[in-house]
Amino acid sequence: MQIFKNHKTFLEWWWFFCTVVLAGAVLTTFNVFGVLWQADQTKITFLILVLFTGVTILCGRESYLLSKAINNNETISKEIQNRYETGWFSSEICLTLGLIGTVSGFILMLSGAFSDLNLADPSSVQKSLSNMSLGMSTALYTTLVGLICSTLLKLQFFRLNIYLENYLGKANDEI
16 A cells, blocks of 8 residues: 555546546547537647647646656755746636637637528528538537636646645754
């Protein structure tokens, strides 16, 4: 049991990662990614998901290195926190990309909606509403994916920061 206690930081990240992979598998089963592909005209949601995946793996690497350092009782310099800034920055980029997708979706919605609109022709109104719904789905899906990925990245790096500060606090108490 001592080995698990010494690698608590990494094992906590691993639990989180397995949960995310399981959620991804469930979403794939329900074809959520296919719906996203069809609904998001800008494909920004997939850029956000790729960024989320890469930074989550980076967080796993950092949690492993921190667990190893804690296990070996190594001294950790404060500069390691600068590497964690990548995670915080990436979470803000996910949020920003989600907002860019929102604005892009509204632009798509409004640009094609009224150009060929003829209120006397029902097919013209249907086409206009169809174009508007594609733009709106782009706006809403990119916002949702950006918010979720940003929150999950912040959660990961928040936990990592807590473990680092606890370890640095214990190291300073021993000196």
